[in-house]
Amino acid sequence: MLSRLVIAAPQGRSGKTTVTLGLCAALAARGLIVQPFKKGPDYIDPSWLTEAAGRPCRNLDPFFHADDAGLAAAFARGALGADISIIEGNHGLYDGVPLPPRNTEETRTAASVPSVPSVPSIPSVPSDSDESHGSTAYVARLLRAPILLVVDAARMSRSVAALVRGFQTFEPATPISGVILNSAAPGRHATRLRDAVERHCGIPVLGILPRDETLTIPDRHLGLVPRGEDEGLIPALAACRRAAEQHIDLDAILAIARAAPPIPNTQYPIPAQHAIRTTQYAIRIGVFRDRAFTFYYPENLEALIDAGAGLLFIDAFTAPRLPAIDALYIGGGFPEIFMEALSANIALRQAVRAAAADGLPIYAECGGLMYLARRLTWGERSAEMAGVLPCDVEMTGRPQGHGYVIAEALAAHPFLPAGTVVRGHEFHNSRLVNVDPNLATAYRLTRGNGVGDGGHRDGLCIHNVLASYTHLHAAGAPGWANGLVAAARAYASAHDQT
Template sequence: MLISAPASGQGKTTVTAALAYYHRQQGRRVRVFKTGPDFIDPQILAYASGQPVYQLDLWMMGEVHCRELLYRAAGEADLILIEGVMGLFDGDSSSADLAQALAVPVAAVIDAQGMAQTFAAVAFGLANYRPGLAFAGAIANKVGSAGHARMLQEALPVGMPLLAAMSRDEAVGLPSRHLGLLQADEIGDLDARLARAAELLNSFTPCVLPEPVTFADVSTNLPPRLLQGKRIAVARDAAFSFIYQANLDCLRAMGAELLFFSPLADSALPEADSVYLPGGYPELHLQALADNLAMKQALTEHHQVGKAIYAECGGFLYLLDSLADKEGQRAAMVGLLPGSAVMQTRLANLGMHSLQLAQGEIRGHSFHFSKLETTLEPIAVSSPQRSFGHGEGFFRSGSLQASYLHLYFPFNPQLAAGFF
């Protein structure tokens, strides 16, 4: 089922993680997906389910690919949970659009604090706003007592179940910062929070699931082995952790061997043909990145001999001359790209993008708070899906290619292979 809500901040991630954790405890094999281009929620959900979390987005990935991922998951799981994005009907490619396209029933998480019969009115509205949407039932969050849960359940329309009533407890909330929740490995008591949340799912009523659904067979077209024998060094640590699992799968499917390293802690690169620097939080680790002169030198030498480097968002910022945090503290970065960036207190760009290169189109998204100043001219500029977004420059310097964009490799594997 797809876990949605009337709005952001209703508790979708906490409830989805609690459901995954609870059913995993019951011995079920659980797989979780996240609607839209999110990197942080999937870390929490992967911890809760014990399995990698993949994204689902009709525009960025295409419906056929979304169906393929669900079909493959259904072959190995007892329960598939999909966490929605924003409110159920929000956005150009909404959670409701995804649920209808993929024939997945929707469960609505509703913050019931300070609410009685109106809870049922909200649930009824979500269930009936769009004809043909399969509505599995409601999940009440922040329920005050057994009497409160009973009142909510009795108010629901006939035939609409209360799937769970989760007791109010501030101890299960997930802490956040400017780009969203804290990363899973930053929450020291995450296991205790999830265990408590799973326990609270059954506080007042038994937690129930909707009827099973069937997914039609989807034939898989494997990408060509364009990276056969290539070794790719992939940055992965607290500063660089925003990466689609599907991107890593795609690179491996094309024959690449992936070797992980830490720009924060390591003094050398693995023996590799190319480097992948994904996004993350370099602004939170400025001094450590600046002080690791050996890694900066290793990347410089890698570039000087003409080996490929592909960087996106946080990885892109790391390759500039310097980066400053929102307090104005500036530190020297690798210096392979001319220019600098400074973190802003407000969002600089957000949304889906299409990038057209000589090799074709690839899609992805942009989400950053930094402002870039560079003398380097982009070789291409992305087209934002929404009118209020602005295009992102795609830069090339020798064997190095970089931009703010988080690109989704399976959309065009052949083009992605060219980055490496």
């Protein structure tokens, strides 16, 4: 039996990350093996959930998986060996990615006949409707996972029951099992909130968190500050744990999680043993992993290992040279925060440029693309980067791409056959400038912004390098890891013969 629960909220910034961090840390402190998951494509919240649980946070996003069975299997693999799995939702409970309309005629007819039903005739929304696809509620129903609804209770009292009741009935098959109230005043306010929910909604209030600024982790243009950047932020995590221990009924929550029913038609495979840091493989892929480059799904690293590669982590701030590797993977992150320090490592920048010219396969996403450019500029700050790509990057005051991506590989793609369709996401506050107009691109986008030139393109290609704004997840790009490892193997073979 896989004990599990979902932490959700009516909307973002309700406190679900605070609650999830607190639960993970408090339950881990009891000696339980806690497996965190994040619904959605986020990297930053998972970095904190990993710290809280002491176990890598895994991704659960229906957009990346081919079908529901694949998502359920991914959960089962990640949850094996854990005493409890805690899934943090994203956005509001019922916010998802609607499926395309079945046909334009249905859409046109529905839109042309507006109506306003009387209140008694308002129907509930079918839980299998197209518009519910991809929501946190969708994932909870698929996994038959009980939901704890986190509600920001500031500036309300009895109305909280109407809000919770609405969420209970909107898609009736959604298993909301309890409520945690956030930002509540102690005493009479907390009592009135609890009484209203338990009397009118019939589910327990399992915790009431007071307003507390120490529970806040700082954020900036793309969300919270990642865990790997600043050790000084750890006290906020400790505060979340104390709040959970003092104000949440942990025993009741464990009982709810343990009562979750079996997931239908789901196999429980024995997970592979992934020796992430190893040199025992014939093919070695270097991975930039440090304060600047932190955006890696564990599933992607595992996919490379499953394809036959060993991984060598590289600190872009301190490494004097590239180690003996057959390919390089530079994930996303915030190189703009550290541009001067990255630029100061001249030896590594030169080594990356020389290796690229020599044909080393390099795969880079977003922040990795920025590192491979000639120059990075943010306002008055500007620094030289690796100079692999014939372009510069400038930071902007607003997102240049934000959301899911569907892309088709073009002939220039060094790691995937032309015509391969992949799914990913993008979230970047930067754009390319001074781009060589003859530079080939790897993707034609049917969804997303990419390099933002109006041509629905992404993925800059030069030598054996691919650098894109699109972040891939192994589930949404099944051939990516095998393709990168195959390119690394070809590079190794060619250099063994020279």
